[in-house]
Amino acid sequence: MRFLGILAAVGCLSLLVACGGGGSSSSSTSTITLVGASCNPTAITSGQTSQCTASVSGTGSYSSTVTWVASSGGTINSTSGLFTATTVPFTTQVTITATSTQDTTKSGSTVITVAAAGVVTGVTASCTPATVQTGQLTTCTATVQGTGNFSPNVDWSASGGSINPITGLFSSGNSGTYTITATSQQNSNVTGTTPVAVVNGVNNQLAIVVDAGPTGNYVNGAFATVTVCTPGTSTCQNIDHVLLDTGSVGLRLLAQGTAGGELDPTPFPLQIDSNGNPIGQCNQFVDGFTWGSVALAKIQMAGETASTVPNATVAGVPMQIIGDPRIPSAPSSCSSTGVDESNLNALGAYGVLGVGNFEQDCGPGCVSGTSAPNVYYSCVSGVCSATFLALAQQVTNPVWVLPADNNGVLIQLPSVPSGGTTTVSGSLIFGIGTQTNNALGSATVFDTNSAAYFTTTFNGQKNSCSYIDSGSNAYFFPASGYPGLTPCTGQTAGFYCPANLLSLSAINQNAPDQSQNPPTTNSGTVSFNVGNANTLFSNAQFTAFSELGGTNAPINGCGSFAWGLPFFYGKQQGVFTAIEQQPVTGTSYVGPFWAY
Amino acid sequence: MNRPTPLGFSNGRTLRLLLPSVLLALAFPAWASLGDNVTSVQSDKARMKGSLRSIASQHYVTHEIQVPTGQVVREFVSPKGDVFGVAWEGPFQPDLQQLLGSYFEPMKEAVSLQQRHGHGPISVETSGFVFQQGGHARNFHGRAYLPAMVPQGVDVTEIQ
Numbered sequence: 001m002r003f004l005g006i007l008a009a010v011g012c013l014s015l016l017v018a019c020g021g022g023g024s025s026s027s028s029t030s031t032i033t034l035v036g037a038s039c040n041p042t043a044i045t046s047g048q049t050s051q052c053t054a055s056v057s058g059t060g061s062y063s064s065t066v067t068w069v070a071s072s073g074g075t076i077n078s079t080s081g082l083f084t085a086t087t088v089p090f091t092t093q094v095t096i097t098a099t100s101t102q103d104t105t106k107s108g109s110t111v112i113t114v115a116a117a118g119v120v121t122g123v124t125a126s127c128t129p130a131t132v133q134t135g136q137l138t139t140c141t142a143t144v145q146g147t148g149n150f151s152p153n154v155d156w157s158a159s160g161g162s163i164n165p166i167t168g169l170f171s172s173g174n175s176g177t178y179t180i181t182a183t184s185q186q187n188s189n190v191t192g193t194t195p196v197a198v199v200n201g202v203n204n205q206l207a208i209v210v211d212a213g214p215t216g217n218y219v220n221g222a223f224a225t226v227t228v229c230t231p232g233t234s235t236c237q238n239i240d241h242v243l244l245d246t247g248s249v250g251l252r253l254l255a256q257g258t259a260g261g262e263l264d265p266t267p268f269p270l271q272i273d274s275n276g277n278p279i280g281q282c283n284q285f286v287d288g289f290t291w292g293s294v295a296l297a298k299i300q301m302a303g304e305t306a307s308t309v310p311n312a313t314v315a316g317v318p319m320q321i322i323g324d325p326r327i328p329s330a331p332s333s334c335s336s337t338g339v340d341e342s343n344l345n346a347l348g349a350y351g352v353l354g355v356g357n358f359e360q361d362c363g364p365g366c367v368s369g370t371s372a373p374n375v376y377y378s379c380v381s382g383v384c385s386a387t388f389l390a391l392a393q394q395v396t397n398p399v400w401v402l403p404a405d406n407n408g409v410l411i412q413l414p415s416v417p418s419g420g421t422t423t424v425s426g427s428l429i430f431g432i433g434t435q436t437n438n439a440l441g442s443a444t445v446f447d448t449n450s451a452a453y454f455t456t457t458f459n460g461q462k463n464s465c466s467y468i469d470s471g472s473n474a475y476f477f478p479a480s481g482y483p484g485l486t487p488c489t490g491q492t493a494g495f496y497c498p499a500n501l502l503s504l505s506a507i508n509q510n511a512p513d514q515s516q517n518p519p520t521t522n523s524g525t526v527s528f529n530v531g532n533a534n535t536l537f538s539n540a541q542f543t544a545f546s547e548l549g550g551t552n553a554p555i556n557g558c559g560s561f562a563w564g565l566p567f568f569y570g571k572q573q574g575v576f577t578a579i580e581q582q583p584v585t586g587t588s589y590v591g592p593f594w595a596y
Numbered sequence: 597m598n599r600p601t602p603l604g605f606s607n608g609r610t611l612r613l614l615l616p617s618v619l620l621a622l623a624f625p626a627w628a629s630l631g632d633n634v635t636s637v638q639s640d641k642a643r644m645k646g647s648l649r650s651i652a653s654q655h656y657v658t659h660e661i662q663v664p665t666g667q668v669v670r671e672f673v674s675p676k677g678d679v680f681g682v683a684w685e686g687p688f689q690p691d692l693q694q695l696l697g698s699y700f701e702p703m704k705e706a707v708s709l710q711q712r713h714g715h716g717p718i719s720v721e722t723s724g725f726v727f728q729q730g731g732h733a734r735n736f737h738g739r740a741y742l743p744a745m746v747p748q749g750v751d752v753t754e755i756q
Contacts, residue, residue, distance in 0.1 A: 217711075220714060247732040247733060248733045285733075286718065287715055336692060336694065354733070358733070372665075373665040375688065452733075465730070471715055472714075473712075473713060473716055476716050493710055494712060552719070554756075555737045555756045557756075560717065560730040
């Protein structure tokens, strides 16, 4: 109205006539001579507005008040002149008329063009996954159908839980079936709904303990108890003190008997090749090999059960039974690869639970090629010969084949005081971002390359084959000339024995060939301490040391900084290990990566 | 450090040694063992049917063997013809028994005597023998050398 008043005042001045103050109090001599109308903007589409103003001219103390009318295509406020366009089937010329209230025979008109807007005819919504565990995110998407230039945008709402109204990310801490609704922003009468089932997640938390292990001399070893059953049955055995290892893949259990293990192998069917011959395996660790059979088991950890492998023709998950007496002893092509760790003394554990970044232990390198590597063997008449083996038959990451919580693991261990402690307890949590207890949260994600390495720079030296490994019992890294970082001699050779506790730092950085698109460029400084191994080991009761370091050679442009178990102690959220190709719902992250 | 050039010769002595050994090696793809004389290459029965190339630098010759299963093995041969160092990398462990020769059993013995209290990369250092191996599943790298046989002027970090 202020704008209208100004226009009226300008009209009075231009005519050099004393205006009587306007308003409804008119003088008997006042007349209206002209009414003009204009609107801004003059072209709009459905739902938009245009402000119309009138200029009234007259004589005497005339009234500048007008009444507004629109011919079609929308509504106009009769006093303010604000026009709002409705949806029109085709482009429409709307005549806007201002009529003087003092003299209704005087009016002025202008035209607004209202463009035909699209029409929303329907909305379909869907959420992936449609069934989630409590706390897990699901991503809802909507498709808006319509004609013409309609808006594809929707607003999200849910009958419970919480949903981001813009992104459609939904989760609920309580089980139940929820209705997710997508409402067209253009036409709130048009909606689409889809149900999401929220189920209580299984117990995905397995206790782990750091102690001296079955040989009584292990340090910085995290052990779990794993249950293995004959496939399709409830005939099971519990195996304790299985070493938790993010640096390898697959479950390996020591057989009873000369190997010194707990497992009775007999209930577990042997993996066989196409000729019915049993499969043996020479599994290669960095410090030695384990020889044994490949056998099939149902694997149970906490509330989780791994029963089958994709594309397999038999039930059960392939594992290695180390020292299985049902197959011949290790062939020379296996024993020539290094130290034999196929016994309790060398292994220091009743088995190894490999939950690293790969789906299988060997992968494509054992499926085909020029010649079969010395990993899988076909055993005929007491002789085992290297053979290729399909992925579905290889020893498999048991986490990857869980029905849910199968994209990786989270390991949580408390901090360990300087000088060490007797024992610590923690958790192996299955899944990443699948339940309330394994959200990535504010953890920093570090992509690995295809070999599951990233880069760690220590004392100016770049180690491009570095890794995080719960199965290594120290920080193993090249000294790189750092003052005072002297190796131990004698029986503790391989560890560092600095004269004083050293406060060190290193920088972790994404691998150059990253799986993320766009690539992430995370890096972060890690502060850590290295003490004298001989001093640390002097307390024989202690099994957990956060300050244990060891040597590692910078070899072939592939120097390694192995962030062993000490790295896991006291990490606020824990340390995530994500499996190759597996996404984390609600994020753009896909394994392989580490996060902490 | 001298920049190695494929089959390049920095002095006459290397030239005299290189020609027979390379020709023999190419004729009989095989590797010698740590501490052996390179002239024994011809009597080695090839365990690994790999492709070989040889690179001469000022103080030694490197024989590089590409194994079909993906490993790369390098042997470092002194002007006297001694294999003073070996290095390897790849998705699988190489035949360390063949590579280390008479040092294979002592290596295993030394590892078993160490109080490792668990698992991780290996490092064995005695006055006569050094062995180091690192990496994890699907990718290993390592080296071994004999300090007493390393030619004068060679930095042991070159053995890789």
